[in-house]
Structure formats: structure tokens, C-alpha cells
Amino acid sequence: MTDVQATAAQPEQALIVIGDITVSKSWLVTPNGSRPLKGTQIFITDLSHTQTKIPTWAIVLAIIGAFFFLLGLLFLLAKETVTTGHLQVTVQNGNLIHVTQVPVTSPGAVQDAHSRVNYVRALVAATGA
Numbered sequence: 001m002t003d004v005q006a007t008a009a010q011p012e013q014a015l016i017v018i019g020d021i022t023v024s025k026s027w028l029v030t031p032n033g034s035r036p037l038k039g040t041q042i043f044i045t046d047l048s049h050t051q052t053k054i055p056t057w058a059i060v061l062a063i064i065g066a067f068f069f070l071l072g073l074l075f076l077l078a079k080e081t082v083t084t085g086h087l088q089v090t091v092q093n094g095n096l097i098h099v100t101q102v103p104v105t106s107p108g109a110v111q112d113a114h115s116r117v118n119y120v121r122a123l124v125a126a127t128g129a
Helices: 003-009 056-068 070-077 107-126
Strands: 016-018 021-023 027-030 033-036 041-053 080-093 096-103
Touching: 016 107, 027 080, 027 096, 041 107, 056 070, 080 107
Parallel strands: none
Antiparallel strands: 016 021, 021 027, 027 033, 041 080, 080 096
């Protein structure tokens, strides 16, 4: 029995999941197929957008407060950060190419996805690729 057959016979614990991509210690699993992790390339493209804006509640309170007190205009100083969009993660190993989109709603989610991709890169490097 070859090393690949022996490894394939024993399922491995999933170490990390990015969208519909699952990575174990030595395997890459996607809906398009599975490959050994060695030689895998992973790319991430940030297609998210983060903006700072005045929330609706602050505008409403500023209008109501302006009629009674001029201090109501201070509500316009309130800001909120909104992140929308997605990250595109691409994995490639030989003739297997798979692209997944990970929706993000906060800057923390963007950082988490980048950290996951970097972890997979470290796993690939540990395989000696």
C-alpha cells in the first residue's frame, strides 16, 4: 500500500475551515475534490468595503433635539463603522482550482479570514512544499 493510499484510508481531523474549504494536517478538501496539502497554493482577495457614517438614530435625535435644545446637534458627532462585501479565497493544487466567497460584516471578520489563510500557508510550508 502506498503512502497516499494509507493516508487516504485514515480520515484526519479538520484543522481549519474557510468557507467550503476544509484543511487537515495533510489534506485539502473542497466540493470540487480532495488533494494532498503538499503543493497547495492559497490566495485571498479582499473585496470588502468599510465606511464610517452617522447612524440613523443619531440623525433622528439630532432633528428632535434641535427643536428643543441646540445641544441635540451633538448627536451628529456619533459615528459607526460598517463593513460590507466578501473575501474571495482561491486554492490551487495541480488541476484542482476552487474559489469560495466568505461574507464579512466587520473588520474583525476580515482579519480572521486573513489569519486562517496564513495558517493554511504555514501548514503547506510544514509539508515541505
